[in-house]
Amino acid sequence: MTDDRTSGLMALERDVSRDLARLNYPPQNWVPRRVGPDGQPLLDVLVVGGGMCGQTAAFALMREGVRNLRVVDRAPTGGEGPWATFARMETLRSPKHLTGPDLGVTALTFRAWFEAQHGEAAWAALHKIPRLDWWNYLLWVRRMTGVSVENRTELLRLLPRGDVIEAQMSGPSSSTVSARKVVLALGREGSGAAQWPALPSFVPGKSNAFSRVLHANDTTIDFTAWKGKHVGVLGAGASAFDNAGSALEAGAAEVTLFMRRPHLPQVNKSKWTAFAGCLRGLQSLD
Ligand SMILES: Cc1cc2nc3c(=O)[nH]c(=O)nc-3n(C[C@H](O)[C@H](O)[C@H](O)COP(=O)(O)OP(=O)(O)OC[C@H]3O[C@@H](n4cnc5c(N)ncnc54)[C@H](O)[C@@H]3O)c2cc1C
Structure with a gap:
């Protein structure tokens, strides 16, 4: 400093x-x-x-x-x-x-x-x-x-x-x-912790896919290990973009985001909580 x-x-x-x-x-x-x-x-x-x-x-x-x-x-x-x-x-x-x-x-x-x-x-x-x-x-x-x-x-x-x-x-x-x-x-x-989709290939010990799948909440992801690799990201919310960006910056050859929705979310539903009055009164809004 x-x-x-x-x-x-x-x-x-x-x-x-x-x-x-x-x-x-x-x-x-x-x-x-x-x-x-x-x-x-x-x-x-x-x-x-x-x-x-x-x-x-x-x-x-x-x-x-x-x-x-x-x-x-x-x-x-x-x-x-x-x-x-x-x-x-x-x-x-x-x-x-x-x-x-x-x-x-x-x-x-x-x-x-x-x-x-x-x-x-x-x-x-x-x-x-x-x-x-x-x-x-x-x-x-x-x-x-x-x-x-x-x-x-x-x-x-x-x-x-x-x-x-x-x-x-x-x-x-x-x-x-x-x-x-x-x-x-x-x-x-x-309030629910990190969620893993219940896909058979994610079951620990049941397939080698599990060791190659990481959750965005994982603090130990080594993005440099994916240099030159093709990375898939399940989801297309904010953390999906953050992790895709980290992978590309670390040298991933390509990152593909997969999502269920037909379009990217257009509305940030948390936006209104930036207003203290809205946040305080949230539970009584109809
Ligand atoms: C990627 C990402 C981006 C975000 N960006 C924003 C943003 O821009 N603006 C914003 O306002 N919010 C953002 N958030 C939300 C953010 O998490 C919260 O605003 C903020 O961290 C909430 O504070 P908190 O104290 O409720 O939870 P946290 O900061 O998560 O703190 C909870 C604490 O509880 C501890 N804990 C949990 N279980 C136990 C247990 N059983 N025993 C003891 N300790 C325990 C954890 O170790 C943790 O330190 C973001 C969240 C994520 C994941």
């Missing part, structure tokens, strides 16, 4: 500290302490998933004086969410002006972070946010807000125990904890 970028970011960090102090962040914890059914101190909130939503949920809770919480994630530090793992697009699909992880603190917006390092003219010229810039920004927000994530800690089971929830976890802090509330911020993995 150049001296200008470093000093710009340091100045912004002073602004953030001042803004958070003026908002009395983090306030003292106000929730009365309780003991769980196991005789151990009860957590007020267990946040599972330390990606974009998990860290923002923890920031929001701490801002409201709920500080007896833990955030766990099964990924290693810095490997939470798709940004630095299996997402392969150069830039975010979202418009650059989207806010959210800042929770309304101006100095914590992506724009403030970007302008502090590159200036206002660079922001005006920016079309879309580079993917890894977004990830570095999220990690910066996490640091500035004091959210700490316990990595390599996986939630295995949730069990109701009277008026609390018991969470069984594996990992370095392998344990069973009880919490008043659990926030599941598991991302797409938590």
